[in-house]
Amino acid sequence: MEYKISNRLRIGAFILMILGAIGVASGFYSSHEVNEGNITEYLANEHHGHGDAHATESHGESHGESASHGEDSHSNDAHGGMTEHEEHALHQIHNRPYSALYVAAFFFFMIALGVLAFYAIQYAAQAGWSPVLFRIMEGITSYVLPGGLIVLAIAFVADSHLFIWLKEGMTVEGHENYDKLVAGKASWLNKPWFFIRGLIFLGGWSLYRYFSRKFSIAQDNANDNRNFKKNFRISAAFLVFYIYTESMMSWDWIMSVDPHWFSTLFGWYVFASMFVSGITVIAMVTIYLKSKGLLEFVNDSHIHDLAKFMFGISIFWTYLWFSQFMLIWYSNIPEEVTYFVTRIEDYKLPFFGMLAMNFIFPLLLLMNSDYKRINWFVIMTGIVILCGHYIDVFNMIMPATVGERWFIGVPEISSILLFGGLFLFIVFTALGKAPLLAKRNPFMKESEHFHY
Amino acid sequence: MEASKVIHAIYTDDDVLMSAVKKVKAERHHIEEIYTPFPVHGLDKAMGLAPTRIAITSFMYGCVGLTVAIVMMNFIMIKDWPQDIGGKPSFSYLENMPAFVPIMFELTVFFAAHLMVITFYLRSRMWPFKKAENPDPRTTDDHFLMEIAVHNNESELTSLLKDTGAVEINIVDKDEDAH
Numbered sequence: 001m002e003y004k005i006s007n008r009l010r011i012g013a014f015i016l017m018i019l020g021a022i023g024v025a026s027g028f029y030s031s032h033e034v035n036e037g038n039i040t041e042y043l044a045n046e047h048h049g050h051g052d053a054h055a056t057e058s059h060g061e062s063h064g065e066s067a068s069h070g071e072d073s074h075s076n077d078a079h080g081g082m083t084e085h086e087e088h089a090l091h092q093i094h095n096r097p098y099s100a101l102y103v104a105a106f107f108f109f110m111i112a113l114g115v116l117a118f119y120a121i122q123y124a125a126q127a128g129w130s131p132v133l134f135r136i137m138e139g140i141t142s143y144v145l146p147g148g149l150i151v152l153a154i155a156f157v158a159d160s161h162l163f164i165w166l167k168e169g170m171t172v173e174g175h176e177n178y179d180k181l182v183a184g185k186a187s188w189l190n191k192p193w194f195f196i197r198g199l200i201f202l203g204g205w206s207l208y209r210y211f212s213r214k215f216s217i218a219q220d221n222a223n224d225n226r227n228f229k230k231n232f233r234i235s236a237a238f239l240v241f242y243i244y245t246e247s248m249m250s251w252d253w254i255m256s257v258d259p260h261w262f263s264t265l266f267g268w269y270v271f272a273s274m275f276v277s278g279i280t281v282i283a284m285v286t287i288y289l290k291s292k293g294l295l296e297f298v299n300d301s302h303i304h305d306l307a308k309f310m311f312g313i314s315i316f317w318t319y320l321w322f323s324q325f326m327l328i329w330y331s332n333i334p335e336e337v338t339y340f341v342t343r344i345e346d347y348k349l350p351f352f353g354m355l356a357m358n359f360i361f362p363l364l365l366l367m368n369s370d371y372k373r374i375n376w377f378v379i380m381t382g383i384v385i386l387c388g389h390y391i392d393v394f395n396m397i398m399p400a401t402v403g404e405r406w407f408i409g410v411p412e413i414s415s416i417l418l419f420g421g422l423f424l425f426i427v428f429t430a431l432g433k434a435p436l437l438a439k440r441n442p443f444m445k446e447s448e449h450f451h452y
Numbered sequence: 453m454e455a456s457k458v459i460h461a462i463y464t465d466d467d468v469l470m471s472a473v474k475k476v477k478a479e480r481h482h483i484e485e486i487y488t489p490f491p492v493h494g495l496d497k498a499m500g501l502a503p504t505r506i507a508i509t510s511f512m513y514g515c516v517g518l519t520v521a522i523v524m525m526n527f528i529m530i531k532d533w534p535q536d537i538g539g540k541p542s543f544s545y546l547e548n549m550p551a552f553v554p555i556m557f558e559l560t561v562f563f564a565a566h567l568m569v570i571t572f573y574l575r576s577r578m579w580p581f582k583k584a585e586n587p588d589p590r591t592t593d594d595h596f597l598m599e600i601a602v603h604n605n606e607s608e609l610t611s612l613l614k615d616t617g618a619v620e621i622n623i624v625d626k627d628e629d630a631h
Contacts, residue, residue, distance in 0.1 A: 322550075325550065326550045326553065330550065332539070367511070369507070
């Protein structure tokens with residue numbers, strides 16, 4: 001039951017990280033090849049070079065918009081020799097590697113955070129089936145702190161590349177960048193307060209993770225259930241803290257990339273996304289370790305339960321996605337609906353494709369009770385769900401930063417490799433630090449004999 | 453049916469019943485029926501009953517419900533009289549679909565649930581004025597009853613059932629009309 005990260009896995013993780021780092025660097029390099037001097041030429045080439053399909057398909061609509069926008073406010077007056085359109089395009093091109101990095105970093109971070117919430121719920125609910133999986137969850141949550149710090153660091157470095165409200169002069173009346181709506185939100189959306197908040201959230205989550213892990217390990221060699229009771233209490237307290245901070249985190253880290261837009265459902269929506277990805281990763285890591293023969297105490301019924309959660313929370317995610325979309329689509333208030341207009345116009349495939357991946361696919365594949373017990377079936381569905389939720393995060397961030405200039409190319413894939421490698425390395429190293437079966441948990445016997 | 457006699461073995465504990473079922477199965481006797489006051493977990497497995505297919509019927513009923521919802525609203529809202537109601541796009545089904553989803557969902561659930569329940573009633577032959585098929589009223593309270601058909605092996609069966617812990621063994625003439 002002792003696990004040590006295998007050399008193959010460690011080397012694999014490092015290869016992923018190195019490949020990713022190279023790709024990310026090349027993404028930054030190639031995006032900065034386009035600059036104020038050659039943007040005109042670049043855009044001209046893009047139109048002629050890429051042919052009609054591209055020009056009409058993705059640029060048709062947005063051109064109309066930006067052209068009229070240009071006439072209204074700035075016509076063609078130059079910004080350091082660039083037209084309004086050129087400046088806009090240049091920003092999008094420069095934002096892309098930052099956004100790609102941010103999306104991937106947040107995606108892996110949210111997996112760990114989702115697992116942490118799931119873990120706390122298992123303790124608080126005194127679940128009888130899951131204690132055999134506690135060490136796996138603890139291993140995955142070891143990514144919360146480093147992952148969260150990375151997200152904050154990227155936000156700090158990317159600055160206005162991601163968060164338009166950090167742009168110079170947004171809140172200064174009379175400045176050319178002045179934006180009344182952003183200025184009105186400046187008491188919440190300002191740089192120091194953003195990072196203080198971020199660190200408070202992360203601090204709270206990591207403290208819970210630190211202590212629950214500590215008590216869980218201490219329980220292994222204890223003579224009584226004191227540690228378990230402590231864990232129960234801090235889990236309940238953590239869940240209260242978590243649901244508030246997770247909601248605020250989603251406003252800060254994700255919704256604020258579109259500072260003109262707001263949705264009350266957003267916190268829940270992001271939560272559902274992280275929760276289902278987290279549960280999926282628990283199932284996948286469990287199946288992996290079981291396939292190595294390390295988890296004899298995990299049986300098909302545990303996998304079945306995890307798959308049920310994957311199924312149920314996938315539908316929950318869809319419910320929230322649809323509730324948010326349909327409410328805004330139905331009332332069609334201009335200030336809200338632009339959010340979906342840009343997504344449907346420029347992101348048609350990812351926007352609706354993720355619905356197929358996150359809803360229809362798990363719905364049909366995991367509905368059958370027998371399929372939920374078949375390991376390769378769970379893994380296959382899990383891969384689709386994870387890809388779907390990556391695209392979900394992609395759809396939340398990218399339209400605000402790169403607009404119609406999106407592509408899942410070198411910067412995006414390399415960022416996934418980079419953080420995927422890091423995630424694997426940290427999680428599996430942490431898994432090796434304690435026995436895979438938590439001992440002396442009062443529910444352990446029940447969990448070992450869990451049968452559905 | 454030529455075997456008009458059945459043996460009724462009565463138990464007072466579900467654990468005893470379970471082991472009795474296993475023993476009777478091991479002796480290769482066919483168990484006609486078991487009456488219990490509450491669901492005994494694992495009894496169907498021990499008896500070797502085939503798993504239910506009611507979930508599959510429910511899925512199909514759900515598909516029917518979804519189809520009904522789509523066809524109905526496509527006809528009413530798009531084909532028959534595509535009025536402009538508050539600016540909603542009634543040019544094609546897809547364009548106005550989000551507005552129909554709540555109905556599509558509810559009808560799917562409605563069909564899946566109700567038709568499945570009706571299927572259950574039909575298959576288990578239950579209806580309001582149905583004559584109760586209870587061989588012994590105590591089985592609705594605290595006794596368990598196992599019914600085995602007798603084929604000229606009365607004494608053998610009786611001693612087997614005695615061994616399994618039956619508190620009472622009756623041999624009764626089966627009333628064929630009870631079904």
